[in-house]
């Protein structure tokens with residue numbers, strides 16, 4: 001009966017309640033839905049599975065009934081995030097309403113013993129129970145509604161009776177079961193304060209409010225990185241898009257779709273400052289304060305627990321629970337509250353897994369251990385490197401799989417302006433002039449490419465407010481990064497001006513050295529927060545730097561770079577951290593650069609001080625160092641490059657994409673080309689187009705392969721790439737091989753003209769003579785797949801290609817002939833011929849036929865010709881002297897004929913010297929229809 005859950009400790013007695021108390025209404029709904037409903041459904045499942053062997057899991061049972069095993073993917077698709085529990089469970093007692101409903105539905109779909117059963121009525125009763133559970137558990141208005149309990153008791157009785165009918169049970173058995181159910185319902189009406197459902201009730205009643213009190217005040221506002229600028233977090237939140245990373249495919253969706261994942265665990269990755277923490281903090285806020293216009297995507301969660309991996313002072317999950325539900329834990333005991341949470345639909349948010357330390361790792365592990373097999377879900381954020389290095393190994397013992405999402409950078413100008421608009425308005429109390437946006441718009445496109453991550457846009461705001469003259473000095477992307485340090489310099493100087501007599505520049509240098517050394521030390525240990533004691537030690541060192549001038553409190557100076565975090569619970573002390581982890585990395589990088597420039601005799605790995613396998617933790621620092629040396633001391637960069645290169649390799653910068661990602665964010669780090677020189681550089685994203693010229697200054701690839709949709713390339717500095725790639729082999733694929741369409745790409749082709757690149761492959765559409773001439777001017781032994789947007793003379797391509805495939809729609813009836821080059825013979829595809837239009841097709845082929853009229857292949861794509869249209873078409877082509885053979889075989893052997901090539905879904909025309917006397921073989925109308 002109720003209270004069957006293992007109960008830890010004894011909860012203190014609770015005050016008496018009256019029947020119409022809110023609490024008892026909630027209690028009944030909770031016990032009804034969390035205990036009674038599953039038990040009635042479990043009994044239905046037992047009836048359905050009377051043939052199940054005791055040691056068989058439900059998956060095995062279903063496979064036996066189905067006669068074949070499920071692949072893991074099939075099983076996952078079938079059962080969603082209940083797949084794991086249903087795969088392992090052998091009896092129903094551990095199953096809640098959601099997996100029970102799903103399992104029964106799928107069992108009905110499979111059928112049983114070959115008999116035909118109509119399960120619709122039973123399914124309707126089961127669904128009614130499941131929907132009541134969701135109504136009650138996902139909406140507090142329903143949880144307190146006494147009527148819902150009455151509805152539930154009726155629905156359960158109906159379910160028992162319908163199951164009796166469906167399984168043809170003796171009426172006496174059904175009546176006995178209903179009597180038993182009624183007895184259970186009567187018991188539920190009396191609240192038992194020693195029972196787990198009572199604790200669930202207390203949590204439902206006041207838990208959300210307690211968590212709201214804890215987080216709302218802390219998260220509502222955000223202090224920006226620079227000065228005392230503060231904004232309302234929800235007002236400036238820019239709804240981020242995320243890339244669903246599944247099976248290597250890419251799908252861009254809104255962040256609100258994360259919870260539609262099939263797995264219990266969802267991992268959001270993003271580079272430094274991509275907005276991971278901001279995203280989850282906004283999710284926490286939206287749980288309490290829904291945003292207008294945002295779908296209620298959190299409806300299925302009753303509680304939220306938020307945990308930051310940088311935390312070093314919370315040793316156990318129960319302590320995290322205590323922070324969230326301080327009063328309830330005092331009243332019920334923290335272990336009991338945790339136990340109750342496992343019965344509810346809780347969202348655990350784990351932020352910054354890449355910052356996990358020994359202490360917080362224990363909490364994270366406990367979250368997985370204790371929420372296994374429950375309705376709880378877990379959302380984790382991390383920088384990408386920690387997924388493979390740490391997260392996968394942590395999850396492995398629990399056999400947990402997860403859905404992975406990647407935060408998309410803000411690449412489009414419109415998005416960046418929209419982002420800035422919110423900040424500008426927030427910072428000016430709604431009276432913004434649009435100055436900040438205008439100043440951003442005014443930047444050159446390649447400088448703007450430095451602002452694809454939110455953190456950089458926020459820095460732009462700060463710069464615009466406090467050091468606008470820097471912005472006007474930016475000429476190249478590399479000018480942006482040093483500005484940030486200059487801004488800090490100015491902010492510290494402002495704090496000290498008038499108080500300190502000595503040379504402020506020297507003093508700030510000393511301060512930077514101190515803060516930077518501390519930053520390196522902390523990053524080395526993967527520590528982002530300083531305890532009160534560590535902060536005091538830093539202050540003391542700072543005091544020495546300030547030469548004991550007691551008018552200056554070192555904390556004031558440190559407050560420019562560090563922020564204080566108030567403790568979550570009353571009996572602990574504050575912690576301190578850099579205003580953002582990327583600031584910590586900047587100061588650490590600056591410190592290392594100073595040591596190198598200052599002539600350090602130590603080797604790099606002793607300056608960095610982390611073991612090889614932990615090097616990826618210092619990736620951002622290494623990038624900072626490379627970029628800063630390349631700007632300020634190229635000689636030192638050359639000297640230190642072998643060591644830096646080794647460290648970057650250890651930090652997992654090994655592939656072309658890694659290098660491009662790094663240089664896209666850090667344009668002065670072009671030397672990274674040395675890590676991937678000699679191999680082919682694949683360019684699939686607009687931001688990587690800008691990177692290629694930077695890399696080409698330092699390394700040479702075997703080939704640059706640009707494969708992206710024309711729209712994406714149009715928004716990128718493609719002309720600059722072409723100009724920089726003189727002498728380099730280039731592939732340009734503006735569409736996939738089987739993608740048809742006639743939007744011309746001449747604007748993208750024209751920059752190629754006489755550019756000196758070696759065009760070795762082109763897939764795209766050309767509509768002007770200038771476009772064709774541009775290709776002819778650079779193609780060398782190329783593979784050319786050209787769509788003709790208009791009738792064009794391509795004869796100039798002769799001698800430039802190894803393979804030429806031209807695709808065209810039927811040409812206008814009267815027009816000049818436009819012979820393709822003869823050697824090697826081209827391939828021609830005529831697309832979209834209408835029913836009966838064989839004459840137009842013949843005319844198109846003959847007018848494009850090269851001198852000698854040989855094609856290596858002729859095919860009809862998307863053709864609506866009938867079978868009867870094909871013989872006259874073939875006959876007309878023979879009469880015109882056209883030959884078309886196999887790929888690589890132009891001798892034209894065999895009979896003239898038309899066949900369907902199902903692989904490419906085209907009709908192939910073979911035109912040889914021979915025409916069978918009974919006429920050519922052609923596909924039937926049925927085959928032609930199936931092709932369309």
Ligand SMILES: Nc1ncnc2c1ncn2[C@@H]1O[C@H](COP(=O)(O)OP(=O)(O)OP(=O)(O)O)[C@@H](O)[C@H]1O
Nearest residue numbers: 236237238272273274275276277278454455458581
């Ligand atoms: N979606 C957003 N809307 C508005 N501002 C944002 C958004 N995302 C990030 N920001 C701003 O950018 C700053 C950096 O973002 P955030 O700390 O969330 O990045 P992160 O990915 O967690 O970085 P790291 O990996 O370095 O910890 C935030 O402090 C906030 O000011």
